[in-house]
Amino acid sequence: MKPLLPATRATWTAARTLLALALVAAAYLAAGVLSLELYPVGDGLAGIWPAAGIAVAAALILGPLAAVGVLVGDFLFGLYAGWAPIPALTLAVGSVAEVLVAWLLLVRLIPIDIRLKRTRDVAGFVVMGALPGALLCIALRIGLLALLGNSYELNAENMSGLIIGFVGHSLGILVVAPVFLAWTAEPKLPRRRVEFCLLLLATAILNVIGFSVTVAAPGSAVLYTIFVAVLWAALRFGPRETALVIAITGVFATWAAGSGSGPFMLSNQNESLISLSLFLFVATATALFLAAAACERDLYLQRVVESEHAQRALIDQMAEGVVTLNVDGRLDFASQRFCMLCGKSETQLIGLRLTDLFEDAGPSTIESLPTAVLSGHDIETEVSLTVPEHGSRTLAITARCLTAADGRPTGTMAVVADITDRRRAEERSQQHLRQLAHMGRVKSLDEMAVAIAHEVAQPLTAITTYVQAALRFLQADKFQRNSVQEALDGASSQAQRASVIVARIRAFVQDRPWQPTDLLVDDLLRETARFAEPEARQHGASLALAPGRSPCRVHGDEIQLQQVLINLIRNAAEAMAEQGKSLRQIVLAAQLTGDDLVDVSVSDTGPGIEAGQREHLFEAFCTTKKNGVGIGLALCRSIVEAHGGQLWAETPATGGAIFHIVLREVRHGQLTAN
Amino acid sequence: MDNSQQTDIPVVYIVDDEPAVRDALGLLLQSVGLAHIGFPDAHALLAYPLSSGPCCLVSDLRMPLMSGIELVETLRKKGLFIPAIIISGHGDIKQAVRALKCGAADFLEKPFDDQDLIDAVHAALKRAANDADPSPTTVADEAPPGRRAPISPREVDVLRLVVNGCQNKVIARQLGISARTVEVHRAHVMQKLGVTSLAELVRVALHGGLLENPSEEPLSNHHAIAR
Numbered sequence: 005m006k007p008l009l010p011a012t013r014a015t016w017t018a019a020r021t022l023l024a025l026a027l028v029a030a031a032y033l034a035a036g037v038l039s040l041e042l043y044p045v046g047d048g049l050a051g052i053w054p055a056a057g058i059a060v061a062a063a064l065i066l067g068p069l070a071a072v073g074v075l076v077g078d079f080l081f082g083l084y085a086g087w088a089p090i091p092a093l094t095l096a097v098g099s100v101a102e103v104l105v106a107w108l109l110l111v112r113l114i115p116i117d118i119r120l121k122r123t124r125d126v127a128g129f130v131v132m133g134a135l136p137g138a139l140l141c142i143a144l145r146i147g148l149l150a151l152l153g154n155s156y157e158l159n160a161e162n163m164s165g166l167i168i169g170f171v172g173h174s175l176g177i178l179v180v181a182p183v184f185l186a187w188t189a190e191p192k193l194p195r196r197r198v199e200f201c202l203l204l205l206a207t208a209i210l211n212v213i214g215f216s217v218t219v220a221a222p223g224s225a226v227l228y229t230i231f232v233a234v235l236w237a238a239l240r241f242g243p244r245e246t247a248l249v250i251a252i253t254g255v256f257a258t259w260a261a262g263s264g265s266g267p268f269m270l271s272n273q274n275e276s277l278i279s280l281s282l283f284l285f286v287a288t289a290t291a292l293f294l295a296a297a298a299c300e301r302d303l304y305l306q307r308v309v310e311s312e313h314a315q316r317a318l319i320d321q322m323a324e325g326v327v328t329l330n331v332d333g334r335l336d337f338a339s340q341r342f343c344m345l346c347g348k349s350e351t352q353l354i355g356l357r358l359t360d361l362f363e364d365a366g367p368s369t370i371e372s373l374p375t376a377v378l379s380g381h382d383i384e385t386e387v388s389l390t391v392p393e394h395g396s397r398t399l400a401i402t403a404r405c406l407t408a409a410d411g412r413p414t415g416t417m418a419v420v421a422d423i424t425d426r427r428r429a430e431e432r433s434q435q436h437l438r439q440l441a442h443m444g445r446v447k448s449l450d451e452m453a454v455a456i457a458h459e460v461a462q463p464l465t466a467i468t469t470y471v472q473a474a475l476r477f478l479q480a481d482k483f484q485r486n487s488v489q490e491a492l493d494g495a496s497s498q499a500q501r502a503s504v505i506v507a508r509i510r511a512f513v514q515d516r517p518w519q520p521t522d523l524l525v526d527d528l529l530r531e532t533a534r535f536a537e538p539e540a541r542q543h544g545a546s547l548a549l550a551p552g553r554s555p556c557r558v559h560g561d562e563i564q565l566q567q568v569l570i571n572l573i574r575n576a577a578e579a580m581a582e583q584g585k586s587l588r589q590i591v592l593a594a595q596l597t598g599d600d601l602v603d604v605s606v607s608d609t610g611p612g613i614e615a616g617q618r619e620h621l622f623e624a625f626c627t628t629k630k631n632g633v634g635i636g637l638a639l640c641r642s643i644v645e646a647h648g649g650q651l652w653a654e655t656p657a658t659g660g661a662i663f664h665i666v667l668r669e670v671r672h673g674q675l676t677a678n
Numbered sequence: 679m680d681n682s683q684q685t686d687i688p689v690v691y692i693v694d695d696e697p698a699v700r701d702a703l704g705l706l707l708q709s710v711g712l713a714h715i716g717f718p719d720a721h722a723l724l725a726y727p728l729s730s731g732p733c734c735l736v737s738d739l740r741m742p743l744m745s746g747i748e749l750v751e752t753l754r755k756k757g758l759f760i761p762a763i764i765i766s767g768h769g770d771i772k773q774a775v776r777a778l779k780c781g782a783a784d785f786l787e788k789p790f791d792d793q794d795l796i797d798a799v800h801a802a803l804k805r806a807a808n809d810a811d812p813s814p815t816t817v818a819d820e821a822p823p824g825r826r827a828p829i830s831p832r833e834v835d836v837l838r839l840v841v842n843g844c845q846n847k848v849i850a851r852q853l854g855i856s857a858r859t860v861e862v863h864r865a866h867v868m869q870k871l872g873v874t875s876l877a878e879l880v881r882v883a884l885h886g887g888l889l890e891n892p893s894e895e896p897l898s899n900h901h902a903i904a905r
Contacts, residue, residue: 469702
């Protein structure tokens, strides 16, 4: 196909516009003629003026240019109705003003969606579209005709003509414009076509019943049967079908009023007109608002459904499984991920209790979970689950209460994460740490060999001497029972002491599994001091426990914590020996700080830590010792962190260095996960 | 042990920070009928009014605050020439040499033989009793020179370095001989002098006058290379 030249296209557009304007003019003229024939109220006036509706719809659809079509249509109608050309043109100017005002208000000032699917669009259309334009139109017509000095004199009779004009225009806009607007915006026929045809048929039948003189006597309420069709259209279809029903009703009602039949056949023409107008206004406004409200309701329902879908999709995509339990503790929702974790379908899971699925593996029992959550406690615990295909899995459950708007608990929501892999990785890293710690201890013992040998030599020397003394007492001429007893008692107690030392060393170098227990911090420090004291002495340093006892406990592996302390004590002793100062004191202390933390500190009177070293102190392969590898403190920190604690150093202004091990305090009766 | 002030009964002062060792030593001395007084550290002894009669000191080498050697030095500075026996658990030759040079009468390694200790104490008490006699007494009196075989000059070289605290490897390098040869020399010397431990060897070497000048600096590497 040959592409259109720009000039050709412009011509084409202009032609289309002209055609549209001609159509507007023709429709306007036709509507005017029809309404005059249907319901003439004298002086070439029609009771209802649907042409105004066509004009406003044209302006909202085509733009202000539609006013040209309106001008032509109205002028031609004026001539048809028997007006002289000048007054006819004057009247047409009024109509043009009406159209322009409607366009200005509804397109420019407060733009409305012409599908009229929202109540605010309907409100805007009713208030701004139907009333101000009609008022201005009539006012302008009266004013201009008065200026021309003929025909339209303001007397009592014409005053009612004025009202008739205003009401007719308003209703014309109200009843007719929505049909054109809504159907132009969505010209496709509705999906339920059969029902749509039935609706139209019902509308026609109800209209015939409601407005025919044979069934409906003047003033009869039979006309309200039309609301059946209106409700049907508004609730089952939409604003455009509703507008169509109203428009059909309008035609029938106007015809009935004009032809002197039906419920509007009242004592005089004015009353009849007012009755018709009121009926049409109420029916139209109600129908349009109802249809828009129904639309909005559908829209909200749709949004709720969509948002539920989105949420469900989101929940299903989460790495964690999600379940909700009702107030009885039974499952009423399970996400896909949760179903996968359990290896069951959602239908299999619904109605089960958590105890049917899991076994306890955490600090709180799964059986008491729903009750605890409903009484307002957030619960975090761990459970184990055996799935045929996946073996045993460890799951972390975080549960919280779901509440209604009034705060009443409605159930429990639990987020379930599979932490099996994490646990395994943790176990592996713990094992690595354990091996590394063991190597560290063996190395420490190697380095402390001299001090340890000395430590063992003491009781051995004592034993030897005691036994020799005992032998001599036995060989003496005079048997000294008491002295022999004393010497052998001494030997015996020293032998015990030696075996305690050996046992301590054995426990220290043993490669053993991680055995966390609740430890009295005081006992830990005392035992550590016994172990490390010879090493401190070897370096000419004294090791003391800070005075005062505290009954606080920590949870951890005794040997590993001892290892950390011994490492810190040895570092302190070596640093002080290297410095060569005669005052060499190491103090072990423990104190409870706020937030349930225990601060175990090792302080010395050595050279302290240089500012440059401080930041690299705990890094591996960083050392200030001549023969050090630089693993000690890095290992210490790893051990302390594996205990959930922190290790850090400070150089106080008073000199020396202080290393702090901060661990969480274990309260009496508190549950600890093993 | 409340009779320390009486001048005629010999007293042994025991200084050791280890209560069990102190107690055991006391019992041992008691078993041979010697009076003794124990002190947990050097300062306690220094604060004690010491006997003017025959007495001697048995002290541990390593103690907090003041070592056994420092104690002997301090006593000497105060004009108290109490014969001292130093006991060490470390078998450190350098310390033994230093102790003997500072005037200690004897040096024993832990764990020691009871007879050795009792002999050393008796010798020290005898020496204390002879203190009035201005002629110098040496421990070498106990081991008359006639009893031992003559020591070769090479063995003297080795012995000198041993007494100076050198390890076999170092001695071998300095003398330009193998470590194995040093060991053989050392064993011969010990056999000839009738001693069984290093401490004893050092004691006999120093007090027996086997080395004209034991404090002479060991031969430097330079010399060794020049040879």
